[in-house]
Amino acid sequence: MVVFLGCAVCGGVAMGLIKLTAVSFSYIPDKPVISGLDFELCNAERIALSGANGAGKSTILKIMVGLLQPDGGVVEAFGRVRTKERDFYEVRSRAGLLFQDADDQLFSPTVIEDVRFGPLNQGLSQTNADIKAHQALQIVGLSGFEDRVAHKLSGGEKRLVALATVLAMEPEVLLLDEPTAGLDNKTMARLVGILEDLPQAMVIISHDQNFLKKLVTRRVNLVPT
């Protein structure tokens, strides 16, 4: 169970990108992970989402992009209420979710195939998808990795390629689930540098205070009640 800590920036007016109202969710009936959650992400915000293990942080990100259906409450994204699977097609294109385990996200044989999978699904031609993919790889500093085999990359490289797969779709919002987990200091510094330069609004789940300090504009704490 969680309590709400409101948006001090915009107060929920006009610029809301993603808004959850009174959302509740449970994996097992009668044992809610989240109940009565209100949350809002506004333009240019970088929100740190923190809370104890099992407080439902990842669950919230999944609800935002429709991977999980809430038991109650309203999910609004980019100015429209989203309920059905079909409603979320657009949301997933505009809000990119970075998974905890990069291996889940990199399912293609080679890096380039993985990165262009999203743009191709968005209906781009092969040539344009390739351009988007190259740009995304450039942003994360992995130009030249195109033909590398995904499962032979190092942990840090996997995380950055996963970020590139998200960026290639040119989302307006980034939802990052433990982006620093398992990264060494050098790779983490690199990731901070990349994220700092990105214009997207972000929701970041992380236990790493150092990392958060450098990036976030606001903190939301999930408090079990």
Add this chain to the structure above:
Amino acid sequence: MHVVDGVLSAPVLAIGGFVAVGGLTVGLKQVTSEKIPQVAMLSAASFLITLIHIPIGPSSIHMVLNGIIGLLMGWVAFPIFLTGLLLDAIFLGFGGLLSLGVNLSLMALPGVAVHYLFAARLNQSQRPFLWGACGGAVAIAATGLLAALALGYSSTAFIPAAKVVIVSHIPLVALEAFLCGSAIALMSRVKPELFLATPQLERD
């Protein structure tokens, strides 16, 4: 099961190929694109599981577990084992191209049979070990029997070898029964939604 090229007669190869193509057609029809990751992960898992060697008596044998895949997936066992056999051939150099159909049928057909025999009984059963063990035993026994038949029908000269196949399958049946039973018992505790009243196949 790996029968190599050059052993089986043309009619046996043809029957095997025919059964395999039929099974694959039915199986692949049930694989919607949403199910592709599931089928692929099960292919990878079953490939890995067959590499695990288990001590029994003075020697060791490897798990087959076509019973489990059959119980869970029914006809989809065909594409799963086809992938496994292709990987065996590519990575390990087992099996053969022409006998692919026979080898696939030997593995997958018993799995399908076990699905129809026991899957409904297993779902929501209080005795997952029992039905898992039944599935494991019947599947591997049928595989051994079919392999012996394929050898025996190919040439009378292979009948002694076919008998060896049957005899060597007897300890395997006992072991597979126990392993499948244990595995299914664990799965029904850890992931009970796999064994709901409606079998995996019909669920959408």
Add this chain to the structure above:
Amino acid sequence: MKGVDGRVRIIAAVLFAVVTTACSRLDILTAIMFSAVLLAWFARLPVVETIKKLLSMDGFILILIATLPFTTTGTHWFGFSGFTASVEGGQLAMEIFLTANACMLSFLALVAAMPHPAIASGLRGLGCSKNLIQILLLTIRYIETLRLEYQRLRTAMQARGFQPRNNLHTWRSYGYLAGMLIVRSLDRADRVLAAMKCRGFRGSFPTVAEDAKLTKADYVFLWWFFLAVLFVVVWQWG
């Protein structure tokens, strides 16, 4: 041979297996075995690894080959302590041995030596079901990931003093290990599907570039291959 198209190599491997299996004369099979070795050499197969693979396959047919001379009736070849081996049985055993090894070696050289994505696109080019190709690609992608998962489970067992023995506890533990691996792989399948959906997957994989046209090298290879097949066919049946 590196530049030869995947489709061509797969067709060649099937043709090789068909012709070899149909052959029964030992002299021709020996020649075929030599050509398989030649193919392996062209494909630059690693020698030691390839021999190991062939030997482990020979293990499968050992019983068959060892018993055939004694169970086939025919002209006396040799005998000891009541068992007699026949010449015909020996020939049959030799025939199976050569066929199996030649087929496997040619398969390793023609197909398995290709990069895995090339095998998949070759199969697709030959009209293999698209879903099946996707399954194959995803399986190859996740074998290493799942193997590491298996390793972690295995290490966790060993860390608690597990040693494989001949007892029920061992077998139950292996059953649990297999069950757990299947559960984990199904969980991962759910997460991978979620990741696909997040990147706009709506039930069909985007089609990527059509197959490349066959090059001159492909045709040269095909012609040589057909000539060799023709030669064998005339030799055996002509």
